[in-house]
Amino acid sequence: MTDLSVDDAIRLQEAWRDRVRIPTERLDPDTATGVxxxxxxxxxxxxAVAATIDLATLTVTEVAVAVGTADFPYVPGLLGFREVPMFEIVVGKLRDRPQLLVCDGHGLAHPRRFGSACHLGVATGIPAIGVAKNPPQYSVPDPADQRGSRTGVYDGTDHIGYSLRTRTSVKPVYVSVGHDIGLDEAVDIVLRLTPEYRLPETTRQADRLGRRLLAEMSGDSALSVPSERLASQPGAISEPT
DNA sequence: GCGACAG
DNA sequence: ATCTTGTCGC
Structure with a gap:
């Protein structure tokens, strides 16, 4: 586990939120890396998987993998503390430093304006955007049915994100800035990454490889220890103290 | 006090 | 996140 308490984690988010930068210039990346x-x-x-996609061809140019252990529990609002440490490791394994990171989850569309995409961007110093499958804790009307339609997510008068329809008549995704990129460009890039599927090609590829590896590790493949033997070992399923 | 609550 | 086949609809 970790010695970091929930209260301390919240204090860190409030301290780190000021490190998020939003430039006015465009980034115009050639690639996007999904984690x-x-x-x-x-x-x-x-x-943890990092998959870099060429934005022109939408093909995978590089992948990296890291196996580890969760040392912080899943706590709504504190997802970054659970996932970002592993993301830093996989991103570090890539030969080419990412130009833009695409994160599962929210960026600024977060109760303390510091979602996992901001956490990831600030921790790595690399531009990042957040694309979440579920709505943030702000009320957001659904966009029109057509792909490309969007409705804004607001924290008071601050425009912090979009509910974006990436596929006609399919549930929208929620896009927000993580770090070092503007919201409009973030939306442009997400649309470029979703010509066919609801979720960005970056996260689709990263997710696909991750499941395949997990299946090979603990599934019925020839490389794993037979599950019936593990289950019959006394103490095999109990947690070490 | 009772739910809601990214992955 | 994860457990999971078929099935309703365009």
């Missing part, structure tokens, strides 16, 4: 984590049911093992 995602897959959790192994029945163990605390997890697999």
């Amino acid at each position: 995602d984590i897959g959790y192994d049911s029945a163990s605390d093992r997890l697999v």
Whole structure:
């Protein structure tokens, strides 16, 4: 586990939120790197994946993987403390430093304006955007049915994100700035990454590879220890103290 | 006090 | 996050 308490984590978010920068110039990246984590049911093992996609061809140019353990629980609003440490490791394994990170989850559209995408961007110093599958804790009307339609997410008068329809008549995704990029460009890039599917190609590829590896690790593949033997070992399923 | 609550 | 086949609809 971690010695970091929930209260301390919240204080850190409030301290780090001021490090988020939003430039007025465009980034115009050639590639986007998606990061995602897959959790192994029945163990605390997890697999983090980084997948870089060429924005012109939408093909994968590089991937990196890291296996680790979750040392911070899932607490709504504190997702960054659970996932970002592993993201820093996988991103560090990439030969080419990412130009833009695409994170599962929210950026500024977060109760303290410091979602995991901001956390990831500030921690790595790399521009980042957040694309969440579920709405933030702000009320957001649904956009029109057509792909490309969007409605703004507001914190008072501050425009902090968009509910964006990436596929006609399909549930929208929630886009917000993580770090070092403008909201409009973030939306442009998400639309470029979603010509066919609801979720960005970056996270789709990262997620796909993660599941495949998790299946090879604990599934019925020839490389894993037979599950019936593990289950029959006394103490095999109990947590070490 | 009772729910809601990214992944 | 994860457990999971078919099925309703365009």
